[in-house]
Amino acid sequence: MTVKKSDLFLKASSLLLGFGAWYLWGGAYPVTTKVHVPLCFYNVPTSSTIGAPEEVSITLRARRNVLAAIDAATLAVHINARMLQLGPNRIIVSESSLLLPDGAKLVHCEPANLVAFVHAAGGTGTASTEQLLEMHT
Numbered sequence: 001m002t003v004k005k006s007d008l009f010l011k012a013s014s015l016l017l018g019f020g021a022w023y024l025w026g027g028a029y030p031v032t033t034k035v036h037v038p039l040c041f042y043n044v045p046t047s048s049t050i051g052a053p054e055e056v057s058i059t060l061r062a063r064r065n066v067l068a069a070i071d072a073a074t075l076a077v078h079i080n081a082r083m084l085q086l087g088p089n090r091i092i093v094s095e096s097s098l099l100l101p102d103g104a105k106l107v108h109c110e111p112a113n114l115v116a117f118v119h120a121a122g123g124t125g126t127a128s129t130e131q132l133l134e135m136h137t
Contacts, residue, residue: 001090010054025091027103028063029063029064030061030062030063031057031061031062031063031064031067032059032060032061032107033056033060033067034058034060035057035058035059035060035072036055036056036057036058037055037056037057037058037072037075037076037077037098038054038055038076038077039052039053039054039055039056039076039077039079039081039091039114039116040076040077040078041079041080041116042078042079042080042081043080043082044057044081045081045082046121048081048086048118048119048120048121049118049119049121049123050081050084050116050117050118050119051113051116051117051118051119052091052116053114054076056077056109056110056111056114057065057091057109058077058093058106058107058108058109058110059083059106059107059108059109060100060104060105060106060107061104061105061107062103062104062105063103064105066075066101066102066103069101070100070101070104072133075098075099076098077091077093077097077098078097078098078099079091079097081118081122084116084118085118086118086119086120087118088115088116088117089115089116089118090094090113090114090115090119091114091115091116092114093106093109094106094122096117
């Protein structure tokens, strides 16, 4: 069976046209993904220690090409420790604390009630279970 040049050209151009359409319109639909990210505290005074979960689970929604541009290995929740007071502090995870690019949305964060407990330098560095449960009620 012989293939004519015109058939080969038609098949190749159809393939390129189909791939081009998939590439252009496939990235336009939003995609949701779940990522585990660490909590990173900055501006921590030397006179205090912070007890908090090491990581949180977040759900992000964005176009496929926006999500592909996010490096999950470097993604973290950035919290300014100077804004915290001694004792329990409720932490709100937002798109700005994640340093997300435009077009990426934070859909959900778990745990939803995030608590960081700030101790004076002589403290234990972790909150007791009773203290954390008290904050959730």
